[in-house]
Amino acid sequence: MPLLLALDAGGTSTRATLLDPTGRCIAYARAGGGNPVSSGLEHASSQLGLAAEGAVASTGAAPSDVGPVLMAMAGMSVNASTDWISGPLKNRGFDGPIRLESDLLATFFSGTWEPDGYGVVAGTGSAGIRVRSGLVERSADGLGWLLGDVGSGFWIGHRVARAVVAALDGRTGPTALTALLLEDLGIPATGELVQSGRLESLRLATDALYRLRPVELSRFAPLAFAARDDATAKAILADAADALADLFTAIASPAVTGPLVLGGSILAQEGVVAESVAAAAAGRVTRMHQVPDGMVGAIVLSLRAAGVDVGPEVFDRIVTSLAALR
Amino acid sequence: MPLLLALDAGGTSTRATLLDPTGRCIAYARAGGGNPVSSGLEHASSQLGLAAEGAVASTGAAPSDVGPVLMAMAGMSVNASTDWISGPLKNRGFDGPIRLESDLLATFFSGTWEPDGYGVVAGTGSAGIRVRSGLVERSADGLGWLLGDVGSGFWIGHRVARAVVAALDGRTGPTALTALLLEDLGIPATGELVQSGRLESLRLATDALYRLRPVELSRFAPLAFAARDDATAKAILADAADALADLFTAIASPAVTGPLVLGGSILAQEGVVAESVAAAAAGRVTRMHQVPDGMVGAIVLSLRAAGVDVGPEVFDRIVTSLAALR
Secondary structure, eight states: OOOOEEEOOOOEEEEEEEEEEESSSSEHHHEEEHHHHHHHHHHHHHHHHHHHEEEEESSSOOOGEEEEEEETTOOOOOTSOOHHHHHHHTTTTTTSSEEEEEHHHHTTTTOOSSEEEEEESSSSSSEEEEEEEEEEEEEEEEEHHHOOOTTTTHHHHHHHHHHHHHHTTTSSOOHHHHHHHHHTTTOOOOOEEEEGGGEHHHHHHHHHHHHHHHGEEEGGGHHHHHTSSSSHHHHHHHHHHHHHHHHHHHOOOOOOOOEEESSSHHHHSSHHHHHHHHHHTTTSOOOOOOOSSSSHHHHHHHHHHHOOOOOHHHHHHHHHHHHHOO | OEEEEEEEOSSSEEEEEOOTTSSOEEEEEEEOOOOHHHHHHHHHHHHHHHHHHHHHHTOOOOOGGGGEEEETTOOTTTTSHHHHHHHHHHTTTOOOOOEEEEEEHHHTTTTTTOOSSEEEEESSSEEEEEEETTEEEEEOOOTTTOOTTTTTHHHHHHHHHHHHHHHTTSSSOOOOOEEEEHHHOOOOOOOEEEEEEEEHHHHHHHHHHSOOGGGGGGHHHHHHHHTTHHHHHHHHHHHHHHHHHHHHHOOOOOOOOEEEEEESSSHSSSSSHHHHHHHHHHTTTOOEEEEESHHHHHHHHHHHHTTTTOHHHHHHHHHHHHHTOO
């Protein structure tokens, strides 16, 4: 059997692993954002190509030695078209079949080889899935910053920005978040007034915040965790905790038992948010496990797509050999 | 003294009134959106020109008979540059001096000639001002859909859209808003499932909603009023009511007494939102008055800029003669 290539494409970085059909990882490489929705088709396909080449280049192998390629990315299912990426990869010498999979499924299988269970991710966005017999049976949220993504980094960061603006505007009391946000934006926190009795720092902050793309407000989520003793920050985190507990409840079913795999920077933070999801899941899952990304799961999915049975032994081999590479 | 021209430029329509220096309105015309921020400089200046020409054309006067031109528009103060509009108006024959004023001040003076008081507007956006000696002494909010505009049409419509998406996604219980929103979007409310156990109507609704510009979500605010007995709609309106009461409280000062002038479609709706602002203002204002737009106030400001003293008699003349024209 030829070598396999698994890619885990995120909005800010792409990971690629070259492996053999026993699950032994041979080489690992990274490149920039590889999601065609957030990065654009051209940028995404070039970063995916770079990551793929990077993994292969560090071995003695050539792209033509690589067989099937599996890519896990947001918003994708196994039925999605691969036309936008097959040409660019063929140009680099990768001529094996290409398969797309959901990044959520890859996150789930980064934590377990078991065919049933749950995955909840809260990074820039948020989503949950119920997995049964290795497939997504039910998903919830993942509906983007404007309409969903409850409890996500955007959701928290947006509330941080709104809370600071309201406090600077005198509509709410002071919050410790103000100093943190102004420092992040490089704005001096003076009491200087400009026209209509407004603070100069309010004008500078709103100008700076509107220059960001909305989804970039997720960069302020860490401020809520940093100021977790502040009443405003605490309320934001408590709302996020409730929202993510509701997200788990929406996907939970008595018919499915198995592990809960957690991903994303928000759930990696200790405190009320992760605890709330854990409390909602208690008694309904066999165990909980945090994963840093979907790389292991993309490898699991690539092996299964090639007809390899991935049980505990193969899963351990993947995890151990990958850990040695990164 | 020459004739005066007053324009009230909004995001969706522009109003123009030609008047004499006694406050008698001679002609009135309308055109499309005249705000350079929301409509773009070229569209805004052409619509302002059309409205100005329209008002003059219905009389025997020529543009050159018109003296000072006053324009009230969002985000503008008397110090803002008029370069973008003076050329286009000169090309149409209007060569008098041009002055810009805040649309909030125009809204306030649409309800009163008195120099002190308060104005609160909740339309697509929301903002409040405290007026003292005819000038804005303190303003609050008006900070846009992403960071502020609490209790506004966008704020309510955004919550309506999110609530319906959450209900269709099974994260919250059913709400009467779902049928109303799907009908508005022309989406059949079937129970058909697509991939990952999700409703087809959820996929269609999120696709349709992301095709709108965010600020266009304000068009769903009326659904919350239509479904006001529904628990979800009621909670959204109660939050808007609290937010707008806080907005009034932020601008209120014991040192300023006078009327409270209310503008915008949200405060024109009967019910909890308008009542909440009225309750917050009770005992702190001399009376409350609802106005449909800023046309009367733009006229008041144009007269004052020309050195005309606008008291109760002139104010009544403006209101009566304008009402006869529109």
